Amino acid sequence: MQVDAIPSNATARETAIAALKERFGVRLSTGEAIRRQHGTDESYHPTVAPDAVFFAESTDEVSEAVKICAANKWPVIPFGVGTSLEGGVAALRGGLCIDVSGMNKVLEVNAEDLDVRVQAGVTRKQLNEHLRDTGLFFPIDPGADATIGGMCATRASGTNAVRYGTMRDNVLSLTVVMADGRIVKTARRAKKSAAGYDLTRLFVGSEGTLGVITEVQLKVYGIPEAMSAAVCQFPDLESAVNTCILTIQTGVPVARVELLDDAQMGACISHSKLEGLEAKPTLFFEFHGTSAGVVEQAETVQGIAQEMGGTDFKWATKPEDRTQLWEARHNAYYAALAQRPGSKGWPTDVCVPISRLAECIVETKKDLEETGLFAPLVGHVGDGNFHLVYVIDPNDADELRRAKEHADRMVLRALSMDGTCTGEHGVGYGKMEFLAAELPEAIPVMRAVKQALDPDNIMNPGKLFRMN
Amino acid sequence: MQVDAIPSNATARETAIAALKERFGVRLSTGEAIRRQHGTDESYHPTVAPDAVFFAESTDEVSEAVKICAANKWPVIPFGVGTSLEGGVAALRGGLCIDVSGMNKVLEVNAEDLDVRVQAGVTRKQLNEHLRDTGLFFPIDPGADATIGGMCATRASGTNAVRYGTMRDNVLSLTVVMADGRIVKTARRAKKSAAGYDLTRLFVGSEGTLGVITEVQLKVYGIPEAMSAAVCQFPDLESAVNTCILTIQTGVPVARVELLDDAQMGACISHSKLEGLEAKPTLFFEFHGTSAGVVEQAETVQGIAQEMGGTDFKWATKPEDRTQLWEARHNAYYAALAQRPGSKGWPTDVCVPISRLAECIVETKKDLEETGLFAPLVGHVGDGNFHLVYVIDPNDADELRRAKEHADRMVLRALSMDGTCTGEHGVGYGKMEFLAAELPEAIPVMRAVKQALDPDNIMNPGKLFRMN
Numbered sequence: 001m002q003v004d005a006i007p008s009n010a011t012a013r014e015t016a017i018a019a020l021k022e023r024f025g026v027r028l029s030t031g032e033a034i035r036r037q038h039g040t041d042e043s044y045h046p047t048v049a050p051d052a053v054f055f056a057e058s059t060d061e062v063s064e065a066v067k068i069c070a071a072n073k074w075p076v077i078p079f080g081v082g083t084s085l086e087g088g089v090a091a092l093r094g095g096l097c098i099d100v101s102g103m104n105k106v107l108e109v110n111a112e113d114l115d116v117r118v119q120a121g122v123t124r125k126q127l128n129e130h131l132r133d134t135g136l137f138f139p140i141d142p143g144a145d146a147t148i149g150g151m152c153a154t155r156a157s158g159t160n161a162v163r164y165g166t167m168r169d170n171v172l173s174l175t176v177v178m179a180d181g182r183i184v185k186t187a188r189r190a191k192k193s194a195a196g197y198d199l200t201r202l203f204v205g206s207e208g209t210l211g212v213i214t215e216v217q218l219k220v221y222g223i224p225e226a227m228s229a230a231v232c233q234f235p236d237l238e239s240a241v242n243t244c245i246l247t248i249q250t251g252v253p254v255a256r257v258e259l260l261d262d263a264q265m266g267a268c269i270s271h272s273k274l275e276g277l278e279a280k281p282t283l284f285f286e287f288h289g290t291s292a293g294v295v296e297q298a299e300t301v302q303g304i305a306q307e308m309g310g311t312d313f314k315w316a317t318k319p320e321d322r323t324q325l326w327e328a329r330h331n332a333y334y335a336a337l338a339q340r341p342g343s344k345g346w347p348t349d350v351c352v353p354i355s356r357l358a359e360c361i362v363e364t365k366k367d368l369e370e371t372g373l374f375a376p377l378v379g380h381v382g383d384g385n386f387h388l389v390y391v392i393d394p395n396d397a398d399e400l401r402r403a404k405e406h407a408d409r410m411v412l413r414a415l416s417m418d419g420t421c422t423g424e425h426g427v428g429y430g431k432m433e434f435l436a437a438e439l440p441e442a443i444p445v446m447r448a449v450k451q452a453l454d455p456d457n458i459m460n461p462g463k464l465f466r467m468n
Numbered sequence: 469m470q471v472d473a474i475p476s477n478a479t480a481r482e483t484a485i486a487a488l489k490e491r492f493g494v495r496l497s498t499g500e501a502i503r504r505q506h507g508t509d510e511s512y513h514p515t516v517a518p519d520a521v522f523f524a525e526s527t528d529e530v531s532e533a534v535k536i537c538a539a540n541k542w543p544v545i546p547f548g549v550g551t552s553l554e555g556g557v558a559a560l561r562g563g564l565c566i567d568v569s570g571m572n573k574v575l576e577v578n579a580e581d582l583d584v585r586v587q588a589g590v591t592r593k594q595l596n597e598h599l600r601d602t603g604l605f606f607p608i609d610p611g612a613d614a615t616i617g618g619m620c621a622t623r624a625s626g627t628n629a630v631r632y633g634t635m636r637d638n639v640l641s642l643t644v645v646m647a648d649g650r651i652v653k654t655a656r657r658a659k660k661s662a663a664g665y666d667l668t669r670l671f672v673g674s675e676g677t678l679g680v681i682t683e684v685q686l687k688v689y690g691i692p693e694a695m696s697a698a699v700c701q702f703p704d705l706e707s708a709v710n711t712c713i714l715t716i717q718t719g720v721p722v723a724r725v726e727l728l729d730d731a732q733m734g735a736c737i738s739h740s741k742l743e744g745l746e747a748k749p750t751l752f753f754e755f756h757g758t759s760a761g762v763v764e765q766a767e768t769v770q771g772i773a774q775e776m777g778g779t780d781f782k783w784a785t786k787p788e789d790r791t792q793l794w795e796a797r798h799n800a801y802y803a804a805l806a807q808r809p810g811s812k813g814w815p816t817d818v819c820v821p822i823s824r825l826a827e828c829i830v831e832t833k834k835d836l837e838e839t840g841l842f843a844p845l846v847g848h849v850g851d852g853n854f855h856l857v858y859v860i861d862p863n864d865a866d867e868l869r870r871a872k873e874h875a876d877r878m879v880l881r882a883l884s885m886d887g888t889c890t891g892e893h894g895v896g897y898g899k900m901e902f903l904a905a906e907l908p909e910a911i912p913v914m915r916a917v918k919q920a921l922d923p924d925n926i927m928n929p930g931k932l933f934r935m936n
Contacts, residue, residue: 090650109582112717155662164679166660169637184909190632191821191851193888194623194673195895196932198905201636201669205662222719249580251690253721293761351658355580383659419662427663435664441652445921446665452920453913464664 004050004429004462008094012072013051016096019068020054023416027055038089038097039078042144044346044394045087045430050077050097057102059214066212067181069096073456076179080121080147080206084154085347088207092462098212100149106130107215115172115189117217120149127218136220139164139255142424143330149174149213150446153427155205159329162248162382163288164221165257166424167204174203175215180456189217202449207426208444208460210453224288227255229322230298230313232305233280237261237365238310240281241358244381246304246355252297256286257382264332271335272328276314283310283336284329284382286322307353329378336376336389346395351385351415351423361386361415364410371402385423412437427464435465472897472930473516476562480540481519484564487536487899488522495523504564505560506547506557510612512814512862513555513898518545518565527572527643527651534576534680537564541924544647546676548589548615552622553815554896556675559932561832566680574598575683583640583657585685588617595686604688607723609631609797611893617681622894623673627797630716630850631723631756632689635672642671643683657685666818670917675894676928678921692756695723697790698766698781701748702774705729705833708749708775708825712849714772714823724754725850729833732800732844739803740796744782751778751797751849752797754790797846804844804857811861816875818882819853819891828885829854832878833843853891880905895932903933 020028028034039049041327056062070301077097082089091097103119106127110116111134118127125145127138142158143152147347150156153176157166164170173187186199203210234240237259244257259281261266266279285301287294302313316322328335337345352360361377367374368388378385388410390403411421411434421427421434438445443465450457457467488496497782498520507517514695524530535543543563550557559565571587574595578584579602593613593837599927610619619620620642625634632638641655649740654667702708705727714723728736734747741859753769755762770781796803805813806812820828829845836843836856849856856878858871879889879902889895889902904911911933918925918935925935 110821110823113821114717115821155666157660157662160934161660165637167659169633178913182912184908184913185907186910188883188888188906189821189886189889190853190882190891192629192636192824192853192891193623194625194820194892195888195899195906196673196910197678197917198623198636198666198669198673200912201666202917205485205664205666210665222717224719245580249582249690251692271646286825288766292764296760332579346730351660352656353578353581354659357577359504362840385658385660414657414658418657420663422657422662423658423660424662431663434665438656438663439653441650442654442664444650445646445652445667448920449665449670449917 002108003046003048003049005092006128008037008051008074012074013094016068016072016074017052020052020096023064024054029053031310038099039091040274041082041084041087041089042429043085044344045090045328048090048092049096050091053097053099055102059177062098062177062212062214063181063183064175065096065098066179066341069458070180070456073458075360075458075461077460078153078212080150081123083144083146083150084428085234085425086430087268088154088426088428088463090429098340098439101147102216109134109135109191115217116220116221117215118148119215120147120213120432124148124151128238131220135223137223138220140170141169148216152213152216153203153207157380157424159256159258159380163253164259168201170219171200171216172203172219173217174200174213176203176211178211179459187292207428207463209450209463226286226294226320227286228289228298229284229286229316229325231277231282231284231325232313233278233282233308233350234308234310237281237361238358239310240283241361241381243283243305243308243310245357247301248382250300250304252300254285254297254301254382255285258284258329259379259381261377263374264336264378267335267339267376268328268332272331273336274328284325289446328337332376332378333389336391340374340391342393343391345388346390346392346403349385349423349425350411350419350421351383352414352417352419354384356419357384360413363413366404367409371406373399373402373406381425429463432465470561471514471520473560476519476542480542481562482574484536484540485520485544488533488564491532491596492522497521506567507559509552509555509557509667509917511552511553511555511898512812513558515763516558517562518559519562521565523567523569523570529683530566530645531649531651532679533564533566534645534647537926538648538924543926543929544680545928546621546680547617549591551612552896554898556622556894556896556931558897559670560897568682569615571682577602583685583932584688587683588615588681592616592619603691605691606686606688608635608638616686620672620681620684621675625848625892627724627848629724629848630661630725631721636669637805638673638687639668640687641667641685642681644671644679644681646656646679647927675770675896675931677728677918677931678927684886694759694762695754695756695764695790696766697752697754697784697793697809699745699750699752699777699780699793701750702776702778703745705749705829706826707778708751709829709849711751711773711776711778713822713825715769716850718768718772721769722753722765722769722850723756724752726752727847727849727854728752728800729845731842732804732846733757735803735844736800737806739806740799742796748915752793763933790927800846801857804859808842808859810861811859812850814858814860815855817853817855817891818879818887818889820882820885820887822852824885824887825849825852828881829882835877836874839874840868841871841874851891897931900933
């Protein structure tokens, strides 16, 4: 796989590293293993290591480090825990990786206001662990135990987004270190505001290209009185997808509705030892609400599913059963890889208006059959969002080519249906050409904003769109 | 009241008007009455008339007009129906007002996807009228029958925001004419996306300073199975506000919860002929959901209210009763003015974290008593947002001064509680100094974005923040 990687300027690199070493000592590392790890994410994209890694401990330190980089026009790549899926952390122009995973303090819990303030390196599981005794929880769940900063940077979402929204909807305010080292707070803590440009939303999804997110004020939610999960299997993909579509259109406030196709269910059954289920298209549901409300939601959805030919709901009401079910869902990726030892996963996602979802999925699967590839499908289908994971032999160039060609066709199909090239993985450097195809007139506007805020193009360069 | 207004360059004005007249004929007006009307909004801010008004009929026409203005570096001010509240339409540097009220077509209703596409001049009531037979509705309701374009521009919200969010949350995509006349679509129609910068959210709330919004793709919702409204009166403001706070913290998905203080209730009772109610602090509730869900929500909230000393709920379940109740709420402004013939209203709003709301309101009311002014209070208190309307004699300079001083103290109080200087009215030119106080480090970032997208500062100049 080709990568458009260019080493950084040698003088800039030496000067910046010397200054950073002097200031931060052993927390500035140029060791090869550490650099390599910090140029690697969970995608199929090749590793591109940064020249050095700085383990930051505060916003002020990030600011100091960025100022040194800015003075040398030397790139800066923010890093959480490396779970990005489109090469977001690859140091395409060399430079300094700023690892914020040590900035992992929960700074405030404002239980009365249903918000918290965290450092960017706090992971979503760590936050929920911290909140455990407060009756509150943070619902956004992209599967990986990503950092909150990374989730902001890629506008992450996941299984709960159909009910609770994405990171776009759940960030109240950000503290960001800009390309010149200035520290900017984007908003106050009020739940809504009409005061000026929405800089919070400008940084959410900017993938490190406009600044380094160091602190996040987040919405949290009261743990619902009742939560229950159910599994329903279907004779074919269309009836499963149509059950989901009708559920959304009926206005049932379902908390999660996840689709797994036959290939993915087969993998999950054997990997996660799920009992009493078959390798058939399946929906995993979760309902949140009052006890009566949850029963009412579930009855409505069970009725829709039955009309579509679905099985009776198999319930997981006890917390441990719910956990097992969602762990199986979260391990879908590893379950898929386990079907083919030695393989590598190539995950990709698209999102379409829900009226086109069944058509998009059916055509994609039909096209897949013709390629002979193994690529299980999972989807946050309540949002019109689905994923394929191509399970490929990384040394087989022809398999890679066929996967690439199929993925390209899938994205173009989604775009032809007024969808987006990525519902939640982000663009990184893996989907730049598709972002350009998706929003051709918008790219020059994005580029102008980038140039205004990062005139020397040092913030995560080579990502999202070309600068010329 | 002083206004920082500067006439536009005479040569630019003459050249641009001649070109616009040649192209658009009678739809370019320089008549004084029309100009005056287009420099006037519903605020207390003095009218500043534009040099000319163009009645646009399409995105392409807006683009052509902006190109003529851009060629002459002559200002452009977008105009819907003139319901802004912070002088948003005042032509502070002269120039062309582009009136989009004639662009009032609903272009698409995608019922299956719960979205619509409208021209910017469609008003919210017109949209709901259009949707009447579809089982869908658009919930955002700022009171005034504003245009959807104007509501986007000021990030409007209103009574339903506590359940359905603000314009920030309900716009899927915008078509915008940029400062050089280019037409940009900001996003596709998918419900979520991680594809590039969130330009949609950048334009929502930009108050015409970055471009002219001409088309909007909006979320709509299925009309709930059951809707019912209730009124509850309280012995004092604190118990009313605390009822609201506890309702939100309990997670009841209330659709509306509106506070009216004793002064406002007195005005509404006499203006809207409300029977069986007293001039006491009052909450108006509305519940949406299934029949059982609405009953359950109402019982929970009634329980909370009783503990706080509230009266039994007075119900409005029939559509006509609900309509009467919400009309009384929407007419609160006119009811307040009717208390003092010949007066003018000066509405203002702030928003604070909900844990500080009771304190903020109580201190504001206490401070008000000392001024001797009449200023009823209403609030979208579920969001921490409240309004005062100073009912003043426009010819009494001392009253104006006292109102201004009180309003300033209220905003500074909200800021000291980590709140915002405006929850939903916007900044216009009325709150520029407070935006600067609220987000001091963010202003240079906003200014850089503005300079990048409107280098000649022709888009609604003189609003939001100073350019130097």
